[in-house]
Amino acid sequence: MIFRLNRDIRFSSDKKPYNPAFRAHLSPWGKPFIPLGYYLCIRPGEQSFVAGGLYGSGWQEAANRVRDYIADHGNEFEKIVTGNAFTKYFTVLGEKLKRVPKGNDIDHPQAEYLKHKSWYAQSFIADKTVLTAERFYDIVIEKYRALKPFKDYLNKALECYQIPKR
Template structure:
């Protein structure tokens, strides 16, 4: 199986989203998973060649499960018809921020930034950094080429959070609960292994400064201890 077949497999998962279908197509599932792991490995290799500290990573540790947790959902479909991975020096965890690859029929993208609204301390660290120096953040996200290329996902609050200035030049970003970006990748690119590899690397390099800003803001962050 090559990347050209990934979309076909995922489209079939979407159409026949059941345990019985997946069990009957276990070989296709394993082949697709191996192909996606190979794609993630190329991303690791290409980023490492650009100086990112990711060469030590095992792609298996970066990939999200295709199985869904349906315990608290009205949608009982057992599978997510998408292959996803997050590549950062610490692996799959959202902090430090890294590079996200998501493959799905009609909805593939390269991503970056922080998407972890439940990590309140991480959100506060980024919000404080933006509040203290809005010009630096705005120079990144308001850059014409950056805005033309990436969709910004902020999940903003309706009101300015307490303690922040509504007159701050970056006020709209202070209301955000996440600061992440995505660049859509057409199915035709996904189906071409060489084109996909080149597009992902080019996208990742174009978001590098944005990620670096967030990681500087997040320096010292520690994940909450489980009770």
């Protein structure tokens, strides 16, 4: 899914008609954000980046599913997020709670990850790299390959999860 280039300026003090960034979500099912896919943001003059994961803390049930999966398969998660391919470009990001949620072991080896409300990773790309098309493509693919086990892990946790209808 490619995000709109034009902006809704009706209620904005910034009346520029276009977004200053190209943004795309690359997912196996297109528009839905689950199953999780890859995110690409190209912002000339600012930092472009690739990203992936569960972004957004508004989906409580999804967060609970990921937490439960990490609690049950923590060693697999730890192996992914501390692996050389992942740590070369990424760290686990996301909004966190102050404490491990009730029902989870505060002494769990992955307790810090259980505090998360969202789990995502992003890696920045310099403008000069974006401008050299062949090198840019190679770097994006290399970073997505490093991100794939993380994304696949989260998709296993979210298996059969349906995004709530609005």
